Amino acid sequence: MAAANKLAGIVGKINALPEFARSRALTLFFGRVVPFTGTAGMRIESLDEERCVISIANKRRVQNHIGGVHAVASLLLAESATGFLVGLNVPDDKIPVIKTVHAEYTRRAKGDMTVEATLTAEQRERIRTEEKGDVSVPVIIRDGEGKEPIEIEMIWAWTPKRR
Template identity: 80%
Template sequence: MASLNRLAGIVARINQLPAFARPRALSLFFGKAVPFTGTTGIRVESLDQGRCVISLANKRRVQNHIGGVHAVASLLLAESATGFLVGLNVPDDKVPVIKIAHAEYTRRAKGDMTVEARLTPEQQARMRTEDKGETSVAVTIHDSENQEPIEIEMVWAWTPKRR
């Protein structure tokens, strides 16, 4: 299958690397493509057309005043995972933009954070075929105790690129 866009083509080539090399290659690529994500130490664990998993170690540079991953760093994880996924599915003549980022912090997060974002085949098809639209991207955040300390809603839109 031909890639949908340049980003999908690059990710498809990275995904042909041996499994042990993929997270580092994906993380380096996205750290260069989206410099802010590179500064935080986000690690792209896996990425394909329907699913993205990224993680962030609870290190000093991303901590809050009580030693946990900062709330905004957690939101960046969710925005990054959903954005990478949407970016993989939106054709090159469209631009993805975050429309809504809603977070409810329900309990104190412990340790490292892992985020998983998913798109259904129907969402992927809409992004590929509709000139513009929006969709809520399913996303969950887990801490090192496998708890979900934050409930997140991320709504992404896509529109034609301006000429």
């Protein structure tokens, strides 16, 4: 399948690299395009048009007052993973924007955090063909114990670029 947009083309070339180099190349690329992701120390584990996995180590620079990954850092992971997915699928003549974020912190997180966001074939088709719209992107955040300390909903919209 041809790339949906320029970003998808670049990510496709990165994903053609040997497996050992992909994560580092994706992380470096997005760290330059979206500098805050690099500042926070996020690592893009995998990314394609259907799924994105990003992790962050529980290091001092992203910790809260009780030694866990800060709430805002966990939201950054979720926003980035869902945004990268929508960005890979939205045509070049549209712009993706975050519309709604809802997070429910259900338990204390332990250790590093990993987020996985996915889009179904139907969602990807809507993003690629509808002039404007919005979509709730499924996202799961897991801590170092594999538990889900946050229930989160990310709704992304897309609209035509202004000329």
